[in-house]
Amino acid sequence: MSIPIHSEGRHRPDHRHPDWLNAGWLKHPLLLVLAFTAIFPIGLLLMNSIKSDTAIKVNAFSLPDGWHWENFSSAWNQADYTPAFKNSIIVTSGTVFLVCLFGGMCAYGLTRFSVPGLNIVVFYLFITFSLPGLLYLVPLFVLWHNLHLIDTLQGIMIIYIAQQLPFATMLLRSFFVGLPRELEDAARVDGCTEFGVFRRVILPLSWPGFASVGLIVGIFSWNEFIFAITFLPSQEMQTVSVRYAAFTGQYTQDLAASTAAGAIMILPAMVIFLLLQKRFVAGITAGGVRG
Amino acid sequence: MAAPVELGAPNLIRARTTGVARRRRWRRRATPWFFILPALLIHVFVIGGPSVVTFFLSFTSWNGFTFGKFVGLDNFHQLLSDTTVRQALVNNLTWTAIFLTIPISLGLGVALLISSIRNGTVQMIYRTIFYLPATISSVVVGRLWAWIYDPFYGISTLFTTWGLTGLVQSWLADPNLALYSVANADNWRWWGYLMIIFLAALHNTDPTLHEAAAIDGASRLRSFWHVTLPSLRPTLVFIGLLTIIWSFQVIDLIFIMTQGGPANASMTLSMWIYQQAVYNYSPGYASAIAVTMTLGLSFFIAGFVYLRHKGWDV
Numbered sequence: 001m002s003i004p005i006h007s008e009g010r011h012r013p014d015h016r017h018p019d020w021l022n023a024g025w026l027k028h029p030l031l032l033v034l035a036f037t038a039i040f041p042i043g044l045l046l047m048n049s050i051k052s053d054t055a056i057k058v059n060a061f062s063l064p065d066g067w068h069w070e071n072f073s074s075a076w077n078q079a080d081y082t083p084a085f086k087n088s089i090i091v092t093s094g095t096v097f098l099v100c101l102f103g104g105m106c107a108y109g110l111t112r113f114s115v116p117g118l119n120i121v122v123f124y125l126f127i128t129f130s131l132p133g134l135l136y137l138v139p140l141f142v143l144w145h146n147l148h149l150i151d152t153l154q155g156i157m158i159i160y161i162a163q164q165l166p167f168a169t170m171l172l173r174s175f176f177v178g179l180p181r182e183l184e185d186a187a188r189v190d191g192c193t194e195f196g197v198f199r200r201v202i203l204p205l206s207w208p209g210f211a212s213v214g215l216i217v218g219i220f221s222w223n224e225f226i227f228a229i230t231f232l233p234s235q236e237m238q239t240v241s242v243r244y245a246a247f248t249g250q251y252t253q254d255l256a257a258s259t260a261a262g263a264i265m266i267l268p269a270m271v272i273f274l275l276l277q278k279r280f281v282a283g284i285t286a287g288g289v290r291g
Numbered sequence: 292m293a294a295p296v297e298l299g300a301p302n303l304i305r306a307r308t309t310g311v312a313r314r315r316r317w318r319r320r321a322t323p324w325f326f327i328l329p330a331l332l333i334h335v336f337v338i339g340g341p342s343v344v345t346f347f348l349s350f351t352s353w354n355g356f357t358f359g360k361f362v363g364l365d366n367f368h369q370l371l372s373d374t375t376v377r378q379a380l381v382n383n384l385t386w387t388a389i390f391l392t393i394p395i396s397l398g399l400g401v402a403l404l405i406s407s408i409r410n411g412t413v414q415m416i417y418r419t420i421f422y423l424p425a426t427i428s429s430v431v432v433g434r435l436w437a438w439i440y441d442p443f444y445g446i447s448t449l450f451t452t453w454g455l456t457g458l459v460q461s462w463l464a465d466p467n468l469a470l471y472s473v474a475n476a477d478n479w480r481w482w483g484y485l486m487i488i489f490l491a492a493l494h495n496t497d498p499t500l501h502e503a504a505a506i507d508g509a510s511r512l513r514s515f516w517h518v519t520l521p522s523l524r525p526t527l528v529f530i531g532l533l534t535i536i537w538s539f540q541v542i543d544l545i546f547i548m549t550q551g552g553p554a555n556a557s558m559t560l561s562m563w564i565y566q567q568a569v570y571n572y573s574p575g576y577a578s579a580i581a582v583t584m585t586l587g588l589s590f591f592i593a594g595f596v597y598l599r600h601k602g603w604d605v
Binding site for chain 1: 320322323324325326327329330331333334336337338339340341342344345348397401404405407408417418419420421422423424426427428429430431434435436438439444445448449479483484487488490491536539540542543546547561564565568569574577578581582584585588592
């Protein structure tokens, strides 16, 4: 219930903000400067990716001296991106699918049943959520070596799945809590098994949650570097991020090809973010803000 | 699902129904675990189990090839006299201090500015721009900023033409600057994420509280201090905790841009653990550093859990 004087429509002052923040003359210049610093390095990368190598070396901040699209093909070939893209796409899509499946199942099990022991699972997920990757890297490497999972896509995929499961479970759990139970009960009365309820009722109703998880996990898997470079030593198994790092390490003298290689690496994630940013932001805030 | 009941054998029927009831009870108990176990088993297999193994490794002299022997607390003694560990700890603390202040105030300040914009489209454009760097892979962020910091091709050339010779530095090669230069690159792709979280938290604050404060004659600054900030406290505490945890684990940009150099100037604990385990073939010692780091961090987490139990709304 708001008080009448203060609800005169659009002219109501916004008391959430101190005066000096509401001053428009200060606000937009400040935001524009910050927006410039956020965009500038990305713009620099994209702009230089179509410049010739000499033009970059003479002045990296000058406007393009023409459209040197050949940078992209030479970067693609020299960095050996064809197998790398295939590997990254397999790892990313496999990780996204299995994290959504197992994370969704786990979240469903944790919200819809009350059996002793479930609290321990939640506690375990909360505690291990913040374990440093460097804590388990060495034994994991030995284990993966003995299981012949080093240099395999399924090996790195299993690691990514495990790393993303706590986050996915927590986010989906907050989603499932809000779903009405009546629908599930109706499905049960109609003879659905528990897994049938999950597949036919829960999954269709909570697709926005799954979309957010899929986007965030997908961009994580696409970008991940430290575990990828450690667990995928041979060139033909490497993902794009590792190939990019190896290529730019070898050919730092060819700035045109290495900036183009960087542009190729970042564009898929950036385009997907720009297209689906609403879902993406919803996922980050659901995972980050505890209500 | 129940088996068809035969007539004319009362004892048999009773025996069967109890069997069915038992099976049903078992199924009721087992169903939740059917949903939970796949995720739990994968996690224990990849993260939980190996973490426990690391704890045991930290008491051995294992070199990665032959089985190490039990050396008691030797690794921990070595750790106490390791000057690199000390340097890394100082760097991690510096990193924590930087990330507890700059990105959080930048994220909160910009979230306040953006949320006071009435035009939804303009708000969304700003939000998108500020978040964009966070979608870029750390390898590209690292290489891109290493190039910007490059004294021959990078931003220094621009400073030279503008006559700002004081800003012409070898940002990554100077031991006094390397850590801050990497932190700057990391902050560039980090604060937009905090801004998004603060923006969501601001949308959740109750506007009637601000109206009440205004009626009571509070200035907007006081209203911000006494209403907005307290309502953001859970988010602030949560982000503070995350910042501490992540600042102590930071490795990726360090790995890509400096590998901890020059002369350990930007060494962090995680980077040192990686170097000890992978390049220096002493995973036993690396495990001891990792275990110590994790125990230190768990104090913060325990404090957080304790405050929540005491009824703090954090």
